[in-house]
Amino acid sequence: MRKVSIFGATGSIGQSTLDLIGRNPDAYAVEVLTGAQNITQLAQDARRFNAKLAVTSEAAMLPALRDALSGSGIEVAAGAGAIAEAATRPTDWVMSAIVGVAGLMPGLHAIRQGATLALANKETLVAAGPLVMAEAADAGAVILPVDSEHSAVFQALTGEDIDTVERVVITASGGAFRDATLEQMAAATPEQAATHPNWAMGQRITVDSASMFNKALEMIEAREFFGVAPEQIEVVIHPESLIHALVGFTDGALMAHVGPPDMRHAIGYALHWPARQHVPVQRLDLVAMGQMTFRAADAQRYPALRLARQVMATGGYAGAVFNAAKERALDLFLARNIGFLDMATRVEAVLTQMDAAGSLRGGAITLDGVLAADAEARARVAAM
Ligand code: NAD
Ligand code: MG
Structure with a gap:
């Protein structure tokens, strides 16, 4: 039996992971499951x-979790520290499906113990990519992409020489405001931004799809x-969401x-x-x-795409700052404190x-x- 742990088990990716594991229960021993507010779902699973x-992750929810699991013999714990500690428990395969940079530490602990890390939490690589990849190489841990575009690229690259790659094209559905005007986007509510034409996902990534921060x-x-x-990375809008990514090689x-x-x-x-x-x-x-149709992503409507290129050119802590600023701006938008287009304005300003303060560049992170x-x-x- 393969030991598996799922971080963010109660979310959209976590539930889909459990759906697959539940279809072949004899093949897996579930070690750790984590969640946040949804204690009923966590305890049930x-x-x-x-x-x-x-x-x-919610310290205040510990009594409720303990009650819900009383008599089961299942150990319980609460808090961000307990989630990180849980990732040090021996396991073979870890799903990293917490939303936000909160997924970074558990993923790092999983890597350090040499587990295979199935990485849905893209924030891990945006905030700390060079560090995470180096730790994985040191520990001999395999990281497998779960983001659909990156899984697609990974599959297209299997058996290929990375030096023969000319371009990587990731597709974007265009999200909720694919056909909206800039005026409509400026006035958009959280409810409007949290609907997706093609994918059923968590609320935060759905809003990030509408702003293209997700694609960034x-x-x-x-x-x-x-x-x-x-400069090898391209984004194209593909409203049908059927092609997830394309890899172009030197032979065309x-x-x-x-x-x-x-x-x-x-x-x-x-x-x-490595099997299918x-x-x-x-x-x-x-x-x-x-x-299947394709169209260009309009840089004016989606400043996040331009900012991603700026972040990649800057390097250093620009990724960590970009991700954190986006997460906080998204909090403010969801709380109706700022408008939809203000998110990118604030992220760029930060x-x-x-x-300018010299906090982004210089040396290894x-x-x-x-x-x-x-x-x-x-x-x-x-504070803005
Ligand atoms: P979700 O909101 O549905 O679930 C998030 C999970 O994280 C839940 O289990 C929640 O309890 C937990 N969580 C939330 N805040 C936490 C915190 N501070 N500490 C610990 N746990 C916390 O999100 P999702 O859509 O499943 O996305 C999860 C990750 O996967 C994100 O990084 C997202 O970008 C990525 N991803 C999701 C999809 C998708 O289809 N949903 C696709 C590609 C990538
Ligand atoms: Mg994706």
């Missing part, structure tokens, strides 16, 4: 999968994961990954890797699909301020440096 340990994070994620140069070939918009494909690929096994996603009917840059960026966004 911990019992169903007979987890050894269930952890909530993914450009940086692609650079960190595959080591390709920023473009290898595309085509599949339905169902995260269980990318999760299953990372779960079964049956995954219960819809099989595409090409004739019924009829056509990058400019902190670069450290974990303490990442956490300090993250905290400073959040404070600056809130």
Whole structure:
């Protein structure tokens, strides 16, 4: 039996992961499940999968979790420290599906113990990519991408020489405001931004899809994961969300990954890797699909894409600052304190301020440096 732990088990990716594991329960021993507020779901899954340990990130929820699991023999814990500690528990495969930079420390602990890390939490690579990749190399830990675009690139690269890659094209659905005017975007509510035309995902990534901050994070994620140069990374809007990414090679070939918009494909690929096994996603009917369309991503409507290029050119702590500023700006938008387009304005202003203060560039990044840059960026966004 393979030991598996799922961080962010109660979320969209976590639940899809448990769906796959639940279809083949004899193959897996569930070690750790973590969640935040949704104690009912966490406890229900911990019992169903007979987890050894269930952890909530919310310290105040510990009594509720203890009650919900009383008599089960399942260990309980609470708080960010307990989540990080849980990632040091021996396991073979870890799903990193916490949302936000809160996923960084558990992912690092999983890497340090040499577990295979299935990485949905793109924030890990945006905030601390060079450090995380170096730690994985030192520990001999494998990181497998779960973001659909990066899973697609990874699959297209299998058996290929990375030096023969000319370009990596990641697709974007365009999100909720694909066909909206700038005026409509300026007035958008959190409810409007949190609807997605193709994918069912957590609230935060859905809003990030509408602003293209999600695609901006993914450009940086692609650079960190595959080591390709920023100018090799392209974004194209593909409203049908059927091609997830394409890799172009020196001979002009473009290898595309085509599949339905169902995260269980990318999760299953990372779960079964290096083998392929049956995954219960819809099989595409090409004739019924009829056509696939593409259009350019308008830089004016999506400043996040321009900022991603700026962040990649700057390096250092720019990724940590970009991610943290975005997370805090998103909090403010969801709380109706700022408008939809103000998110990018604030993120850009914080990058400019902190670069001018000399806080972004210089030398290799450290974990303490990442956490300090993250905290400073959040404070600056809130103080504007
Ligand atoms: P979600 O909001 O549905 O779930 C987030 C999970 O993290 C929940 O289990 C929640 O309890 C937990 N959590 C929230 N705040 C936490 C904190 N401070 N500390 C510890 N745990 C906390 O999010 P999601 O859509 O499943 O996304 C998870 C990650 O996967 C994100 O990084 C996202 O960008 C990435 N991702 C998601 C999708 C998707 O289809 N949902 C696709 C690609 C990548
Ligand atoms: Mg994605």
